[in-house]
Amino acid sequence: MNVPTMAEMMAQGKQPEVLFWVGCAGSFDDRAKKITKAFVKILNNANVEFAVLGTEESCSGDPAKRAGNEFLFQMQAMTNIEVLNAYEVKKIVTACPHCFNTLKNEYPELGGHYEVVHHTELLKSLLDEGRLTIEGGKYKGEKITFHDPCYLGRANDIYEAPRELIKQLDAELVEMKHCKSDGLCCGAGGAQMFKDAEKGTKEINVARTEQAIDVKPNIIATGCPFCNTMMTDGVKATNKEADIEVLDIAELIANANNL
Amino acid sequence: MNYIDNVIFIFVLIVGIGFFVFNIKKIIRNIKLGTAIDRSNNASERWRNMAMVALGQSKMVKKPVAGILHIIVYAGFIIINIEVLEIIIDGVFGTHRAFRIFGGFYQFLIGSFEILAFLVLISVIVFWIRRMVLKIPRFWNKEMAGFPKNDALNILYFEMVLMSLFLIMNAADQSFQLANGGNPISQLVVPIFHTYSIETMYLIERSAWWLHIIGILIFLNYLYYSKHLHILLAFPNTYFANLNAKGKLNNLEAVTNEVKMMMDPNIDPFATNPDAVNDVPSKFGASDVQDLNWVQLMNAYTCTECGRCTSSCPANQTGKELSPRAIMMKTRDRLEEVGKNIDKNGKFITDDKQLLNDYITPEEIWACTSCNACVEECPVNIDPLSIIIDLRRYLVMEQSAAPQELNSMMTNIENNGAPWQYNQMDRLNWKEE
Numbered sequence: 001m002n003v004p005t006m007a008e009m010m011a012q013g014k015q016p017e018v019l020f021w022v023g024c025a026g027s028f029d030d031r032a033k034k035i036t037k038a039f040v041k042i043l044n045n046a047n048v049e050f051a052v053l054g055t056e057e058s059c060s061g062d063p064a065k066r067a068g069n070e071f072l073f074q075m076q077a078m079t080n081i082e083v084l085n086a087y088e089v090k091k092i093v094t095a096c097p098h099c100f101n102t103l104k105n106e107y108p109e110l111g112g113h114y115e116v117v118h119h120t121e122l123l124k125s126l127l128d129e130g131r132l133t134i135e136g137g138k139y140k141g142e143k144i145t146f147h148d149p150c151y152l153g154r155a156n157d158i159y160e161a162p163r164e165l166i167k168q169l170d171a172e173l174v175e176m177k178h179c180k181s182d183g184l185c186c187g188a189g190g191a192q193m194f195k196d197a198e199k200g201t202k203e204i205n206v207a208r209t210e211q212a213i214d215v216k217p218n219i220i221a222t223g224c225p226f227c228n229t230m231m232t233d234g235v236k237a238t239n240k241e242a243d244i245e246v247l248d249i250a251e252l253i254a255n256a257n258n259l
Numbered sequence: 260m261n262y263i264d265n266v267i268f269i270f271v272l273i274v275g276i277g278f279f280v281f282n283i284k285k286i287i288r289n290i291k292l293g294t295a296i297d298r299s300n301n302a303s304e305r306w307r308n309m310a311m312v313a314l315g316q317s318k319m320v321k322k323p324v325a326g327i328l329h330i331i332v333y334a335g336f337i338i339i340n341i342e343v344l345e346i347i348i349d350g351v352f353g354t355h356r357a358f359r360i361f362g363g364f365y366q367f368l369i370g371s372f373e374i375l376a377f378l379v380l381i382s383v384i385v386f387w388i389r390r391m392v393l394k395i396p397r398f399w400n401k402e403m404a405g406f407p408k409n410d411a412l413n414i415l416y417f418e419m420v421l422m423s424l425f426l427i428m429n430a431a432d433q434s435f436q437l438a439n440g441g442n443p444i445s446q447l448v449v450p451i452f453h454t455y456s457i458e459t460m461y462l463i464e465r466s467a468w469w470l471h472i473i474g475i476l477i478f479l480n481y482l483y484y485s486k487h488l489h490i491l492l493a494f495p496n497t498y499f500a501n502l503n504a505k506g507k508l509n510n511l512e513a514v515t516n517e518v519k520m521m522m523d524p525n526i527d528p529f530a531t532n533p534d535a536v537n538d539v540p541s542k543f544g545a546s547d548v549q550d551l552n553w554v555q556l557m558n559a560y561t562c563t564e565c566g567r568c569t570s571s572c573p574a575n576q577t578g579k580e581l582s583p584r585a586i587m588m589k590t591r592d593r594l595e596e597v598g599k600n601i602d603k604n605g606k607f608i609t610d611d612k613q614l615l616n617d618y619i620t621p622e623e624i625w626a627c628t629s630c631n632a633c634v635e636e637c638p639v640n641i642d643p644l645s646i647i648i649d650l651r652r653y654l655v656m657e658q659s660a661a662p663q664e665l666n667s668m669m670t671n672i673e674n675n676g677a678p679w680q681y682n683q684m685d686r687l688n689w690k691e692e
Contacts, residue, residue: 003690022686024677033689054687058676066629067665068544068651070511072672074518105507110515150630155506181635182321185573190629194678195664198626201578208573 001037002044005054006087016051018122019089021103023096024059025225031232032225038254039095039119045259046131050093056083062098065106067191074110077102081112095119095250097151097224098189104156118152120162120223120249127168136170138256144171145217147208147231148183149224162223162249169256174215184208186222186230193226209234213244220246268350268472275476282483286560289598293553298499305498308640313497318638322567325389328382332418335379336490339372339425346472356435366441373429373444380422387415397566400575402585407564410485417481421474428467431460489563493639496561499554500640505631508648511543544652547613548594551649558641559591568633568643574626581626583633583643589618590646615650624650625662 009016020043025032043050061076084092092114094100104116117125126132144166152158159180166173178184187197187204197203209231212220220235222228225248232246247255298305311317316333320326348357358365390398390411398411429435429445436442436449452460482488489496545551568583569575575582593614601607615621627647634642654660661669668678676683 027686068655070514101506154631185630194668204573
């Protein structure tokens with residue numbers, strides 16, 4: 001796996017095509033790290049010149065902002081913007097819709113102007129440009145349902161890129177009753193990931209997983225590390241671990257291509 | 260003596276409209292209690308939104324049954340109002356069916372009104388059945404108990420009565436029935452009256468006419484007290500709605516200034532900048548209605564309590580206290596209370612209450628996942644999420660009252676740049692694992 005940092009690139013006088021913003025989950029969470037690696041393997045395989053910030057990356061500030069801590073958010077944002085601007089970053093890709101949304105929508109007013117894309121958008125454009133081919137065989141006959149991350153879907157109106165990629169897999173894409181703009185949240189957004197839920201009758205991730213189970217998939221595909229955790233826990237809570245796997249789109253493609 | 264009718268009519272009309280204007284001015288004053296927000300950009304997109312969402316009801320039809328019935332009632336409401344114009348002219352000048360001079364076209368118009376009135380009547384009955392017989396859950400959440408439930412029913416009854424009066428008025432009007440044009444529905448009502456004398460018929464026609472116009476004026480004035488204000492406010496509300504990506508939260512400018520000062524070594528933090536002093540808000544975030552912006556307050560008056568937001572809310576679906584509709588209703592209730600306080604005292608005198616805690620509890624706002632389902636669902640582009648975030652901002656930045664686990668998360672971000680306790684120097688370790 002080839003993972004150059006921006007500092008290394010700069011030392012060689014090179015500017016990468018795109019900066020891969022790994023995010024905190026992608027850097028530290030054991031499950032999300034697998035998504036990070038799958039995505040890097042695809043980038044390597046497609047000869048995409050990318051770089052990461054490595055130890056110079058810091059939390060985008062999204063959970064702080066959603067929790068109401070505007071000070072902490074802006075401290076994080078401005079620190080990150082200083083680093084990104086110092087490297088003259090033009091384009092950013094990330095596998096986390098929360099980082100994606102914040103970098104794309106909330107950084108510009110603070111001086112951070114970049115073209116920000118979600119990893120499913122980048123993979124889709126690589127596919128369109130012929131730089132990426134997706135082998136269908138491995139998932140032939142499988143039933144895949146896609147859970148729309150709120151911060152990709154409703155928040156930024158991106159519904160098709162992940163679906164276009166799934167359709168390349170020769171698998172059957174089945175839609176949940178509540179999908180796209182009508183999709184139900186996994187329960188992690190708005191900083192809920194980091195706290196217990198308020199008193200209620202059910203966990204949100206279980207409710208969403210049950211909606212997925214209703215369409216009898218073998219695989220629940222996601223495009224967000226937090227959705228992934230929530231849906232994985234939901235599958236465990238409903239005792240469906242033997243029947244249903246929760247995978248990121250990047251993992252599906254890396255697996256399909258035997259990377 | 261013949262002029263008494265006209266004088267009474269003009270008096271009723273002036274009182275009815277005057278009282279309505281008086282109350283609307285109060286609403287405008289209350290909305291203006293909100294803080295400033297600039298929504299003047301992109302006028303063409305705003306007009307388009309208003310045309311599509313308010314006039315064209317594009318978001319209503321996402322639920323097809325309710326959506327189509329609503330369009331019928333809405334079209335009926337607007338079109339049948341042309342008839343009200345005739346009623347006013349007749350009332351003021353003592354004419355009878357002044358628009359009859361338009362001949363065949365008049366018959367066509369009245370005929371269309373009759374069909375619409377009948378369809379509205381049917382739709383409103385179906386609405387009543389959906390609420391009271393089918394008991395569709397979103398009409399029965401706990402915030403609907405008491406006045407909100409009765410309010411919704413009152414409106415339906417009002418519409419049933421008004422439409423019936425219109426048809427009865429036409430049916431009892433003998434010269435209109437004799438002309439036998441433009442009476443497709445009312446002619447079916449006529450047989451009911453076949454034993455009545457001419458005098459009785461005249462009395463019925465006049466009574467229906469008077470009750471119809473008085474009913475309309477009462478309904479107009481009922482708007483102020485009811486959830487039904489959306490028939491007016493849906494238009495400005497969709498015009499001034501947020502045009503940014505739904506995921507984008509505003510960056511507090513006052514915070515930006517302070518953070519910049521903290522980060523810039525060249526700025527002397529102790530130097531007094533007379534311009535900057537005025538920029539500092541009295542508080543960060545919102546704890547009461549006056550801290551919200553005027554669009555958020557207009558949202559509260561516009562909400563018609565349909566509950567589409569709440570039925571799509573993941574927190575509400577899983578039994579949490581949060582209901583986006585209740586957020587809007589409570590905001591309006593508090594705003595009304597503040598308004599009454601101003602009516603009474605000439606200006607707002609503190610009442611030791613505020614929106615946060617006294618109306619909306621922290622438990623409600625901490626249950627939100629910021630998923631934007633409520634914003635997406637709202638047929639008139641209300642944004643409950645922005646209020647929730649502003650209340651959270653107050654709790655966190657003014658009161659340090661976040662749930663303990665969120666405080667840990669924020670401490671971690673501050674100390675090591677991640678919401679969990681990992682060393683920033685380990686951020687690239689995944690590469691070697």
